[in-house]
Amino acid sequence: MFYQTLSTVLISARICRALATSSNVASCFPYGSATLPKDLSKPDVSLKDWWCPQSMAYGFQGFSYPLEEADCSHNSNGYDTMNTDFAKMKKDFGATIVRMYYPLCLQPSVFENALRAGVSNNMAVIFQVWTDFGNSDQWKQSQQAIYDVLASSKYGPIAPYVIHSADFGSEPITDGMDGGGQQFVDDLALFRKKLNSYSIRAGISEEWDRPGDMSSSDGSSLGSIGSAIKANSDYCHAHIMPYYHNSISVSQSWSYIEEQIEWLKAKVQLPTMITETQWAWGPNTHNSARKDVGVQQYTQYWKKYDAMCETFKQYEVGWFLHTWRGEGTFDIIDNGTYVIPDWKPQKC
Numbered sequence: 001m002f003y004q005t006l007s008t009v010l011i012s013a014r015i016c017r018a019l020a021t022s023s024n025v026a027s028c029f030p031y032g033s034a035t036l037p038k039d040l041s042k043p044d045v046s047l048k049d050w051w052c053p054q055s056m057a058y059g060f061q062g063f064s065y066p067l068e069e070a071d072c073s074h075n076s077n078g079y080d081t082m083n084t085d086f087a088k089m090k091k092d093f094g095a096t097i098v099r100m101y102y103p104l105c106l107q108p109s110v111f112e113n114a115l116r117a118g119v120s121n122n123m124a125v126i127f128q129v130w131t132d133f134g135n136s137d138q139w140k141q142s143q144q145a146i147y148d149v150l151a152s153s154k155y156g157p158i159a160p161y162v163i164h165s166a167d168f169g170s171e172p173i174t175d176g177m178d179g180g181g182q183q184f185v186d187d188l189a190l191f192r193k194k195l196n197s198y199s200i201r202a203g204i205s206e207e208w209d210r211p212g213d214m215s216s217s218d219g220s221s222l223g224s225i226g227s228a229i230k231a232n233s234d235y236c237h238a239h240i241m242p243y244y245h246n247s248i249s250v251s252q253s254w255s256y257i258e259e260q261i262e263w264l265k266a267k268v269q270l271p272t273m274i275t276e277t278q279w280a281w282g283p284n285t286h287n288s289a290r291k292d293v294g295v296q297q298y299t300q301y302w303k304k305y306d307a308m309c310e311t312f313k314q315y316e317v318g319w320f321l322h323t324w325r326g327e328g329t330f331d332i333i334d335n336g337t338y339v340i341p342d343w344k345p346q347k348c
């Protein structure tokens, strides 16, 4: 009886797999078998059949990838470094998307190199306009650099097949980029219109639960800026950061994260990914009062995300590990090795 049941289960699993491979769902990008032509030519597939559906966009996606050297000729902004790093993210962790983080180089080269490294490793890339913490108009140059890539004859045709999405700033409201008010919303709308004209989705990467601006003062709904951002976004890229709530210990962090996911699903109602979330494996200047940090806590934090794979599948929410390298004790790489050794997040 038991064996019969088991073999029935195995057979139906095989049939399911066969069906999945023969449908165009499984041949999609970046979670399926679809591959980018290595010569930067456009795949012979329409964009609507290229990208995988939201139902496949859950669980571990990849890393935030800091690019915080303003000198565009610095190694870290070059193709070789990105190509090597992207390959490791994919091979060692199963990453499918790279989230460019704080690209300080204001020239097209940094975006071109990320795009090429994405093609070489068959990975998607999230572009991000540099916010400069709201201190300057550098976002205009960063934005122009992206526009130049999209308009170029070499990269333009392939770009919508590699660029998963493009964020008009990381925490732009928190940091007051472009004034952080109506002017910002107007410029987000223009950015989105431009990106959408290339069939690329646009939005921002932000803490949506910020009482008084992104959310209402009592936190029960979106605030006026939050509503305006939602109306001008194709998706919700969210920062859920219990690390900055000193009263939440690492062991309590999951219930906070899940509550936030439910809030976003209910209030923002757009395709959602957690683009930023973190814990530290040692003292960190970003929150020097933070206790409950260490390699053990860091490992516990990320392994909990991984363990909740089925829950992320139900929510259709993906997450990124913050960061690869360059943000001190948030990094997965330290002393030349991985802080969590022999760990490859599951595909569930």
Ligand SMILES: *[C@@H]1O[C@H](CO)[C@@H](O)[C@H](O)[C@H]1NC(C)=O
Binding pocket: 281, 282, 295, 334, 335, 339
């Ligand atoms: C890397 O080495 C330094 C110096 O020995 C140490 O303080 C640090 O904790 C190490 N990093 C990790 C993640 O163990």
